[in-house]
Amino acid sequence: MYKLRIFTRGCPLRMDIEVPKTAKRRMMARANQPSVDDNLDVVRSTMNKEERYSHVIALAIYLCRFSPFLNHVPQGMNEKEGKFRLVWDGTTKLLEDDIVMNDITSTDGEPDITFGETKMKALSYLWNTRISYPTDDIKMAYADIAACFRIPKIVPELTGAFGFMIPPMGLYFLATAMVFGSLVSAACWEPMRRAIEVMTTVYFASFPGDTSKHNDL
Numbered sequence: 001m002y003k004l005r006i007f008t009r010g011c012p013l014r015m016d017i018e019v020p021k022t023a024k025r026r027m028m029a030r031a032n033q034p035s036v037d038d039n040l041d042v043v044r045s046t047m048n049k050e051e052r053y054s055h056v057i058a059l060a061i062y063l064c065r066f067s068p069f070l071n072h073v074p075q076g077m078n079e080k081e082g083k084f085r086l087v088w089d090g091t092t093k094l095l096e097d098d099i100v101m102n103d104i105t106s107t108d109g110e111p112d113i114t115f116g117e118t119k120m121k122a123l124s125y126l127w128n129t130r131i132s133y134p135t136d137d138i139k140m141a142y143a144d145i146a147a148c149f150r151i152p153k154i155v156p157e158l159t160g161a162f163g164f165m166i167p168p169m170g171l172y173f174l175a176t177a178m179v180f181g182s183l184v185s186a187a188c189w190e191p192m193r194r195a196i197e198v199m200t201t202v203y204f205a206s207f208p209g210d211t212s213k214h215n216d217l
Contacts, residue, residue, distance in 0.1 A: 002109065002110065002111050002191070003111075003191040006111075006152055006188055006191055007191070009155060010152070010154050010156065010158075011152050011153070011154055011155065011178055011188040012105055012110065012155070012158070012182075012184045012188070013106070013109040013110055014106045014108055014109060015104070015105060015155075015158055015161065017104050017161070019099050020099075023097070023098070023099045024071065024072065025065075026098070027071075027072045027073070027074065027098075028064065028065065028072045028165070030074060030094070031074070031165070031167050032074050032075045032076065032164075032166065032167075033074060033075065033076035033077070033089065035076050035077040035078075035079075036075050036076060036077055036166070037168065038077075039077045039079075039084060040168055042077065042084045043077065043086065043166060043168075043169075044169060046086050047086075047166060047169065047173065050086075050173075051173075053147075053150070054176060054177075055147075055150050055175075055176060056173040056174060056175055056176060056177075057159070057173065057174040057176055058171045058172070058173055059171065059172045059173070059174065060170070060171070060172065061165050061167065061169075061170050061171055061172045063172055064163070064165050064172045069160045069161075070160040070163055070174075071101075071160060071161045071162070071163055072163070072164055072172075073088055073089065073090055073100075073101055073162065073163070074089045074092065074164070075088060075089065075166070076089050085180065086180070087180055087181050088162070088164070088175075088179035088180055088181035088182060089181055090102040090105070090179075090181055090182055090183065091181070101161070101162065101182065101183075102181075102182065102183040105182065105183045105184055107184060107187065110184050110187035110188070111187050111188075111190040111191060112187075112190070113186050113187055113190055114190070114194070115186070115190070115193060118197070126138065126140070143196060145196075148189055148192070148193075149178050149179070149180050149185045149186075149188075149189055150177040150178060151177070151178075151189065151192055152177070152178045152185075152189060152192070153176060153177055153178070154175055154176055154177065154178060156176075159174040159175055159176050160174055162179055162182070163175050
């Protein structure tokens with residue numbers, strides 16, 4: 001069952017690839033997106049935090065060149081509202097024969113993503129609540145889980161396939177937790193998301209917290 005596999009073995013379910021040496025070295029020569037070099041201080045801080053949380057394992061950068069089990073996936077820095085996020089770019093092709101991870105990562109056997117139905121369900125619930133209570137205040141809350149895509153772990157044998165190097169730091173990073181940008185990241189998060197959805201419904205009515213502090217929002 002996929003839930004047991006994601007919780008105990010890791011992600012993705014299936015991957016069997018061979019990347020030619022020329023294709024691998026081409027990606028290594030490109031290194032990362034310019035946004036990484038332009039924000040090195042943020043990148044260093046980010047990678048220190050990622051290693052502290054055991055989301056990556058840092059190795060000497062030269063190992064990527066010599067090991068047949070280590071791959072390099074270009075990274076980018078995405079800025080939104082003053083916040084930076086390291087993005088694992090498994091999609092961008094510059095040449096037609098580039099081999100990128102999202103093209104060779106299978107989605108077979110991964111959980112269906114049902115989150116797309118959630119927004120409409122929430123809006124319908126809100127609409128019906130307003131009809132039932134036309135003059136009352138309606139308080140809404142949502143769960144924002146930090147780095148949720150990092151919770152599912154990568155199968156140990158594939159940490160190098162999802163790995164990447166940061167040349168200015170002189171380091172190569174094994175990706176031990178799922179990455180922001182993989183084709184299967186959302187699917188691997190589904191078991192946790194569904195569990196949270198069910199638990200929220202079950203325990204909401206018995207939540208003992210004081211909501212008065214939110215009255216001015």
